[in-house]
Amino acid sequence: MKQMEDKILAEGKVLSDQVLKVDSFLNHQIDPQLMKAIGMEFAERFKDAGITKILTIESSGIAPAVMAGLELNVPVVFARKRKSLTLVDDLLTAKVHSFTKNETNEISVSKKFINADDTVLMIDDFLANGQAVNGLMDIIEQAGATLAGVGIVIEKGFQQGGELLREKGIRIESLAIIESLENGEVKLKKEVPT
Ligand code: 5GP
Secondary structure (H helix, E strand, O other), X not given: OHHHHHHHHHHOEEOOOOXXXXXXXXXXXXXXXXXXXXXXXXXXXXXXXXXXXXXXXXXXXXXXXXXXXXXXXXXXXXXXXXXXXXXXXXXXXXXXXXXXXXXXXXXXXXXHHOXXXXXXXXXXXXXXXXXXXXXXXXXXXXXXXXXXXXXXXXXXXXXXXXXXXXXXXOOEEEEEEEEEOHHHOOEEOOOOOO
């Protein structure tokens, strides 16, 4: 998606060979017009997949997920990273190791909001090693729901998550794929595989 790639090149900050900071439009400050375009793009790509629900993980997946949910006219559920006083029983849970924080969180979703009748589109901001996607897949499996595919705003193609998930036959739609962050420079992959 050209608009996404242009934004990364204009505003992305390379923190290391492994980490890109995009806090001016996605991870801290949010660009609503860009989120709207992202939502429309995901909705277009998955319009024939029979999606009944979108699942993401707090907090940075929520903005693109809500915009996609608006376009597809389906509810959006986000997995919570912290135990909530109001989220007490009937939980589906999974462990997720955070790439950026280097800590393991238990994520949870109420059984009320995902069930065996659902066809789920998963959305997240970044794909690195695939830990977040794997945790959400675990939850979808526990619910007995069907995973239609995964929408990723920024995939880091030099990390293994995308390859491992595609090998498993999971449909991954990434709006931009980063080939390398070496020498402080963002190199984008030209052809975005679908
Ligand atoms: P994974 O679970 O695929 O290893 O990593 C994806 C998760 O880690 C995303 O939910 C995202 O929050 C975070 N993440 C991974 N790599 C980056 C990065 O380069 N920049 C930012 N801002 N977040 C990242």
